[in-house]
Amino acid sequence: MTSxxxxxxxxxxxxxxxxxxxxxxxxxxxxGKLYFRGDYRIFFSPQNPQLLAFEQMQYDFNKSDNLLIAVVPQDGNVFTADTLTLLQQLTEAAWLTPYAIRVDSVTNYQHTEADNDDLLVADLLYDPASLTPDSIARIKQIALQEPALVNRLVSASGAVAAINITVQLPEKDQNKEVQDVWQYMRQQTDDFATRYPGVEFHLTGVIAMNHAFASEAENDAKNLVPLMLLGILVMLAWLLRSVTASFATLVIIIVSVTSALGLAGWAGIFLSTATINVPTILMTLAVADSVHIIASAQFALRRGDTKLNALHYSISRNLKPVLITSITTAIGFLTLNFSEVPILRDLGNMTAAGVMLACLYSLVLLPVLLLLLPLKAGKATADTHGAMDWLADTVIRYQRLLLPGLSIFILLCTALISLNKVNDEAIKYFAESTEFRQSNDFLEQNLSGFTLMDFSVNAGQSNAVNQPEFLAAVDDFSQWLLAQPEVTHVNTVTDVIKRLNKNMHGDNQAFYRLPDSSEQAAQFLLMYEMSLPFGLDLNNQLNIDKSATRISATLRNLGSKELTGLEARALQYMAEQYPHYKVTAASAALMFAHIGERNMASMLKTLPLALVLISLLLIFSLQSWRLGLLSMVPNIAPALVGFGLWGLISGEINLALSVVAGMSLGIIVDDTVHFLSKYQHARQEGRDAEAAVRYAFHSVGRALWITTLVLVAGFGVLMFSGFRLNSDMGMLTALIIFIALLIDFLLLPACLLRFDNPREKHHV
Amino acid sequence: MYKPLCRTTVLLCGLLLAAAAPADDVAKGLQIAQEQKARDTGWGDSESELIMVLRNAAGQQTERRMRTLAFEMPDDGDKALTIFDEPRDVRGSAFLTHSHPTAEDDQWLYLPSLRRTRRIATRNKSGPFMASEFAYEDMTSFELEKFAFRYLRDENCNDQLCFVLEQTPTDSFSGYSTTHVWLDQQHYRVQKVDYYDRKNSLLKTLTMHDYQQYLDKYWRPHKMTMHNHQTGKSTDLLLQSIRFGTGRTEADFDVNALERAR
Incomplete structure (x- = not known):
């Protein structure tokens, strides 16, 4: 192929x-048009059913985006004058958090009690200066008996308390809004920590998660990109042994990255936790093209060509393989378009565009740079070639052992794939070393989980929430939820109504039950609502025409299977017991729990398509059905082995891993293309399979070894990300690419010797 | 000829005042508020029918109906009795308030389902009134002692020249850090109010529409719209009818009279 x-x-x-x-x-x-988004919604397309359910619930009731501050006094008792004072002051300060619409804590809990014909409604602790041992004891007794507080805003042991801030972000500049909320509260807790030494603060909740998404992406950009650049420089210097060649390659890599990012900017794509690593991935992929072109030119220079002729030779030799491998890599990344996750689609498109740009720059700009700059031939590295020849000999000698042995190994690994299960927990996206993860793990052990699941029970008619039968159903459902092992707390309006019924009957404990008539329930709520302060109303539990109520369950941190399992059980319970009420479940955690499965399903559907496309491309470029079909073995096997081994290593498949198969396919095909095209070249010159395998090893073995090394190092760098979507993806992709090289070196030649050998055929 | 000139003069005065010392703004603010109060004094008592239309951010809406009897107290805050008609399950509930300029307001609710009256003993008055965007404190009688006033500027609003006053609640239990009030300069009627929450973000805006004059003196808006900027919810308070001089006496606003109210 010439151009x-x-x-x-x-x-x-x-x-x-x-x-x-x-x-x-x-x-x-x-x-210049690029911007960054760190909120969790970037994982969901606007049509995502769980997102729609979640948004509907936020329309019907108030928003539930929150920041939870856990307050942990050293002495293990929040019911002391000091800690209660701190809680009261921090609660007041929390009201000043940007975008805060509600603040809940032990101190501003609206305690109600009866005093003859008076209904007293007041903050549980309003004036810390007036605290006495008696009043502290009273606060403790009330707080630890109040279902709305225990295990949510105070631990049953009284060792940990929490303040929950509900925010309503205008969602104009999500990233800045999240930062504003986070920065304010961080400043506050730092101030309080100096004023109250010995008290620890932990921040968690949706805002903390969004903040963690953004800050981990920032860490990746700050740490991984320079690390990657450094790694590439070292490797280039070692491989090419030429300052000019290394410099020219570096230029190609950098302009490929800036062009791809620029195109993304023009296309209106934003940067996110996923796309922040496009530069790292792109650098890795762009290196290979340049290395092939420079290596060929250096080879021609060594044999005495002029520089111009050497470059002409290199272009003629490399045009086809560079183009084909770039296209297959692009196809692999373009399969990400079938992902359910918008930012993974962005990752795929940006990388695909970048790979094609890198191909263009390698073929046009790189030769020109090499021509204009002084270029040395570099030292030939006979040792590697010697090693490759030895490898060829070994493979040929043990071919009858390798073929069945490796086949069995691949089948075994394929069986191990069943050890994997899809699991998407937003919390587990963060490495255990991250602050967000540590805060959550602490909270889960000491107060309650961070995972929420909200249920809306809708009766379909106005003011139905006051009806005794509706309240009985909601109460029954709340009790059922609380009895589930996964559930640590249930926030339900029936607890409020029971308490009011008791208050309205002179605080008689016998009346701590649902009222007898809808009039009573409605009138008690009317009275209660009239006596609440700003922000502490019931609008987050009752919808506008009081036809529905929201029940919030706090859960232990669960895997996505367990979470969707609980959802299904709850919905089934309600459908059986109360079929006339419409029940929906929604939460951020539930959205993540479903997205993994949905994404996996759609990726599994597109994988065969990518495989067929790439195989057709190979058949076309090699112009051989037999070699094209044979190429499917080394193209499919690495992913099977990789995922099988992953079952042993981790066994958890998250969002990012479900796209690895398609993505890595496009990359590992390159090795096969290079090996097969050299093999075919030798065959066409009339050599037999054995000699052709030797030729392929000798001419392309070293290049494959080098590019694989670069790719493994490149994706390996992602393992240093504190964000597991990135580190797991990097690790598994690196693993698959390495396995692909082993298979290309060991299994592919064995296959060729067995199935592409006319002499052998005659014997059979 | 006369009007534009006058307007220019007022504007000029306004500009001059704005440049003057803050103490003058405080004095002028109080003066305007006093005039506002004075112009709405002497109406005696009234009876009105009201509809509240609540809307959420998605535009779904629901209604509440009630009647309010009001009684002017010359040397104290006004007394008001609100009887709820809809939704049906709160029908007959009656809410009595005796507001006071400096002390806490007294509030009672008669609950027909219990056939009992309960006093609401709380200092909270910033929560939503019947789950609407109005708070109790937005609807209670206007008393000078409840605010610190400051004149801010002159500004056009609803095609009239208005005073803009800053009103800062004196009660620490208020839900607002401050409010900005637009009063038309001709009749001293409230045209618009911006409410700022405790973190000084704009929380709500109240706009008055369809003012009508009664007894040749007193202006009452027939539509008040409260829009919450943070949640996107809004509430319309529609005045269906209002009568003055109903012949009610102070005794009709006594706690013991609550159970008779229908």
Whole structure:
């Protein structure tokens, strides 16, 4: 395959340079339009059913985006004058949090009690200066008996208390809004920590999670990209042994990244926890093209060609494989478009575009740079070639052992795939070393989980929430929920109504039950609502026409299977017991629990499509059905082995891992293409399979070894991310790419010797 | 000729005042508020029918109906009795308030389902009234002692020249840090109110519509719209009818009279 256009570039290098720079500039200007989003909604498309249910619930009731501050006194008792004072002051300060619409704590809990014909409604603790041992004892007794507080805002042991801030973000600049909330509360807790030494604060909740998403992405950008650049520089210097060649490659890598980011900016794509690593991935992928072109040119220089001729030779030799491998890699990344997760689609498209740009720059700009800069031939590394020849000999000698042995190994690993299960827990996306994860783990052990599941029970008619039969159903459901092992707390309006019924009957404990008539329930609520302060109303539990109520269950931190299981059980219970009420479940955790499964299902559907496309491309480029079909073995096997081994290593498949199969397919195909095209070249020159395998190892073995090393290192760098979606993806992709090389070196030649050997056929 | 000139003069005065010392703004603010109060004094008693239309951010709406009897107290806060008609399950509930300029307001609720009256003993008055966007404190009688006033500027509102006053509640239990009130300069009627929450963010805006004059003197808006900027919810308070001089006496606003109210 030759292209007159590419060769003409070399004859007019300055023009080629000019137009390349123009293209790079035009693309890269778009980088100015890039912005960052760190909120959890970027994981969900606007049509996602769980997102729609969640948003509907937020329309019907108030928002539930929250920041929870756990307050942990050293002496293990929050019911002391000091800690109660702190809680009261921090609660007051919490009201000043940007976008706060509600603050709940032990101190501003609206305690109701009867005094003859008076209904007293007041903060449980209003004036800390007036605290006495008696009043502290009273507060403790009330707080630890109040179902709305225990296990939610105070631990049953009284060792940990919490303040929950509900925020209503305007959602104009989500990232900034989250930062504003976080920064304010961080400042406050830091101040309080100096004023009350010995008290610890932990921040968690949806805002903390959004903040963690953003800050982990920032850490990735700050730490991984420089690490990656450094790694590539070291490797290039070692591989190419030429400052110029390394410099030219570095230029290609950087302009590929800036162009891809710029195009994303023009396309209106934003940066996120997923796409923040596009530069790292792209750098890795772009290296291979340049290394192949430079290696060929250096080979020609060593045999005595002029620099111009060496570059012409290199372009002729590499045009086809570079183009084909770039296209297959792009196809692999484009399969991400079938993902349910918008930011993974962005990742796929940005990388695919970047890979094609890198291909273009490697073929046009790189030769021009090499022509204009001084280039040395570099030292030939005979040792690796020697190693490759030895490997060829070994594979040929043990072919009859390798083929069945590796086949059994692959089948075994395939069986291990069943050890994996889909699991998406937003909390577990964060490594145990991250602050967010530590706060959550602490809270789960000492107060309650961070996972919420909200249920809306809708009777379909106005003011139905006051009807005794409706309240009885809600109460029964709340009790059922509380009895589930996964549930630690249930916030339900029936607890409020029972308490009011008791208050209205002179605090007689016998009346701590649901009222007898809808009039009573309605009138008690009317009275209660009239006596509440700003922000502490019931609008977060009752919808506007009082046809529905929201019940919030706090859960232990569960895996996605357990979470969807609880959801299904709850909905089934209500459908059987109270079929006339419409019940829906929604929460951020539930959205993540479902997205993993949905994403996996859609990715599994697209995988065969990608495989067929890539195989057709190989059949077309090799112009051989037999080799094309044979190539499917080394293309499919690495993912099977990789996922099988993953079952042993971790066994958890999250969002990012479900796209690894498609993504890595496009990359590992490259090795096969290079190996097969060299093998085929030798065969066409009339050599037999054995000699062709030797030739393939000798001519391309070292390049494959090097590019694999670069790719494994590149994806390996992602393992240092504190964000498990990125680190797991990096680790598994690196693993699969490495396995692919082993299979290309061991199984593919064995297959070729067995199935592409006419002489052998005659014997059979 | 006369009107634009006058307007310019007022504007000029306004500009001059704005540049003057803050103490003058405080004095002017109080002066305007006193005039506002003075113009709404002497109406005696009234009886009105009201509909509340509640809307959530998605535009769904629901209604509440009630009647309010009001009795002016010359040397104290006004007395008011609100009887709920809809929703049906609170029908006949009656809410009596004796508001006081400085002391806490007295509040009682008669609950027909219990056939009993309960006093609401709380200092809270910033919560939503019947789950609407109005708080009790938005609806209680206007007393000078409840606020610190400051004149801010002159500004056009609803095609009239208005005073803009800053009213800062003196009660620490208020849900607001401050409010900005637009009063038209001709009749001293409230045209618009911006409510700021404790963190000084704009929380709600109240707009008055369809003012009508009664007894040749007293202006009453027939539609008040409260829009919550933070949640996107809103409430319309529609005045269906209002009568003055109903012949009620102070005794009709006694706690013991609550159970007779229908």
């Amino acid at each position: 007159p256009g590419l060769h003409r570039c070399l004859r007019h290098p300055w023009w080629a340079l000019f137009f390349s720079l123009l293209l790079i500039a035009l693309c890269s200007i778009g980088m």
